[in-house]
Amino acid sequence: MGDFYQKMLQNDAGRKILKSVGLPTPVDLNRHQGQAVFFKGDLLIGSVEGSQMLEPSLQSLSHAEAKVMLPANGKTASSIIKHCENFGINPLQIQCEKGAVSETFDALVFDATGLQNTKELKHLYAFFSPVMRNIKHNGRIIIFGRPHMASSSGEQAAAMRALEGFSRSLSKEIGKKGATSQVIYVDKGAEHLAKPAFEFFLSAKSAYVNGQAITVAKPGPAKNKVELPVIDWRLPLEGKTALVTGGSRGIGEAIAETLARDGAKVFVLDIAATQEDLELVANQIGGEAIVADITAKETPQLIADAVAETGLDIIVHNAGVTRDKMLANMPEHFWDMTLSINLTAEEEINDHLLENNVINEDGRIICVSSMNGIAGQVGQSNYAASKAGVIGYVEFMAKPLAKKNITINAVAPGFIETAMTDAIPFMTREVGRRMNSLSQGGKPVDVAETIAFFASPESKGISGNVLRVCGQCLIGA
Structure with a gap:
């Protein structure tokens, strides 16, 4: 899609003009290009006493x-060294004193799961302050904590919740470098289940996810330790069957391509008006096309029949519409259509597939919400209601679905470069692109990579989460 701002950055005259008026110069984001490992680079790790995420x-x-x-001067250095030795890692101890750090870092990782009270938040300052200037372009910060509502005291809950505000602020400090910061909250007993979140956030797949927090929990009613499957980083979805609604173009097409790239057999569904594009996408990825209207009464059974041989391991509810009007001027059919397609159809399809055991054991349901469902938008009361409804549905359904060993999560895209955003008036479009910590629009593949993370067989402990794929949009929660 056309980005006038980025084009200006490609020549000296354009850069001078932008600099003279104080506008940001976005960094090119490193995205996944088939890397064999999830991370390559220099990483500084630290922790507080009693933390439990060092080993995993x-x-x-x-x-x-x-x-x-x-840090050579850290109180937990000996513990870190011991864990490193257990995995054949030979760590380098460095002096981390303010103003005297010569090394640069591709990632900073801090285990704060041992925090007991707010006084101990000083450990965050001690670890991060001396090295913040030393983060490289496209760097990563990851902080581990415990869910604050599972704390043993109000003081501990305050300390754990503080991690989120701290991380979001770091995101805004380092965004100009194309770097990101995230918090991973891990329930006790689920430490080993944090692996997929840790690897996703460290990898290039999370390029446009910034300032987020995710919770990892022990899934289902099982009392025994839940083991993660052994998967190939390059083909994590091998042998899986997926369905993507609204898969004929834009974000839906990118989702289908990414799931297929990761090894899944993908069914793409869209309405008859898009059949030519839909079949092209299906042919390109070795998948199958389903021509249907998701609001039609017969569509849930049509889906069930199409995947009858294998069942569904992954379903991605991506199909959606906008019918924008100020509420005072909105025709009733605008409201009905938007809520029906964006929300009610998802519920009815899920109900049918679950009741008929079409979604396989250890299945994955991923819904596409929107930043406007979080922050609201003028003239989009119908759309925002539908996308906020998606979030409520996902958060509620996580618990009952856990009994069936099925996870459900959502992504909330921000400004993503598509044909739809390319049609927005120039000034509105340029402002929309810049109103995030990374000062640029995202790409459809950014949404797709996040969905593929939720779809992974390893993501057993990740359910009921909503991840914003928005570069840390400056509007909204």
């Missing part, structure tokens, strides 16, 4: 190409 983090890093460093 270093176990993941033992399969990456990471040069692991730690």
Whole structure:
């Protein structure tokens, strides 16, 4: 899609003009290009006493190409070294004193799961402050914590919730470098289940996800330890069957392509008016096309019949419409159409597929919400209501679906470069692109990569989450 601003950055005169008026110069984001490992680079790791995410983090890093460093003056240095030795990692100890750090870092990882009270938040300052200037372009920050509502005291809950505000602020400080910061909250007993979130956030697949928090929990009623499957990083969905609604173009097309790239057999569904494009997408990815209107009464059974041989491992509810008007001027059919397609159809399809056991054991349901469902938008009361409804549905359904070992999550895209956004008036479009910490629009593949993360067989402990794919939009929660 056309980005006038980016074109100006490609020549000296354009850069001078933008600099003279104080406008940001966005960094080119590194995106996944088939890398064999999830992370390659220099990583600094730290923790507080009593934390429990060092072992699983270093176990993941033992399969990456990471040069692991730690502060030599840290109180937990000996513990970090011991865990490194267990996984054959030879860490480099460095002096991390303010103004005296010569090394630069592709990632900073801090385990704060051991925090007990708000006084101990000083550990965040001690670890991060000396090295914030040393983060490279496209760098990553990951902070581990415990869900604050599972804390043993109000003081501990405050400390854990503080991690989110801290991380979101770091995101805004480093966004000009194309770098990101995230928090992973991990329930006790689910430490090993944080692996897919840790690897996704460290990887280039999360390029446009910034300032987010995700919760990892022990799934289902099982009392025994839930084991993660062994998967190939390059083909994590091999042998899986997926359905993508609204798959003929734009974000839906990117989702279908990404799931197929990761090894899934993909069914793409869209309305008859898009049949030519739909079949082209299906042919390109070795999938199958389903021509249907998701609001039609017969569509849930049509889907069930199409996947009868294998069942569904993954369903992505991407189809959606906008019918914008100020509420005072909105025709009733604008309201009805938007809510029916964007929300009610998803519920009815899920109900039918679940009742008829079409969604397989350990299945994945992923819904596409929107930043406007979080923040609202003028003239989009119908659309915002539908997308906020998606969030409520996902959060509520996580618990009952856990009994069937099925996860459900949502993504909330921000400004994503598509044919739809390319048609927005020039000034509105340029402002929309810049109103995030990364100062640029995202790409359809950014949404697709996040959906593929939720769809992974490893994402057993990740359910009821809503991840914003918006570069940390400056509007909204």
